Amino acid sequence: MIKLSQALVAMGIVIIIHSSTAKASTPCQHSVLLNEHRDVATIESLELEWTRAFLRGDTGFEECLLTADFTEIMLNGDIKHLSDELALAAKNKAKPLPLGELPKGTVLLHESVAVAYGRSQSGTSPQGLRYADYYVWENGKWRVFFAHQTEIATNH
Secondary structure (H helix, E strand, O other): OHHHHHHHHHHHHHHHHHHHHHHHOOOOOOHHHHOOOOOHHHHHHHHHHHHHHHHHOOHHHHHHHEEEEEEEEOOOOOEEEHHHHHHHHHHHHHOOOOOOOOOOOEEEEEOOEEEEEEEEEEOOEEEEEEEEEEEEEEOOEEEEEEEEEEEOOOOO
16 A cells, blocks of 8 residues: 555656646747847847737747746836736737837847846826846846836926
């Protein structure tokens, strides 16, 4: 009886490990993610695609681009995480938001880290906002691990 219990436990562990590694090793098949380079042009492309993915509710793309520990400081100062970002994007799936004109940002690249920053418009901030998205190069891919938004103050 003990050997049977041990065998069942061992089999359960193997199944758990297999299912978690199968999910973790599932490649992201989005075309923009298949041929990444350690350069500014790739970051610029990823920024555009991330915006598109968010606006149309493509959480699969976001899960491929963002790290599991992704953190964001929102315009209102709230701190959000990957699950919050995915839930917010998912709301756009039923009714995708228009892309509109996106001003080109600036990318700083230093070895395995990149920061994309710039100015964008927000419906909640008529003056607009400044953003910064932080990327890390790991396993031959860029991943976003942190983002920050700051409202542009009006001059009085």
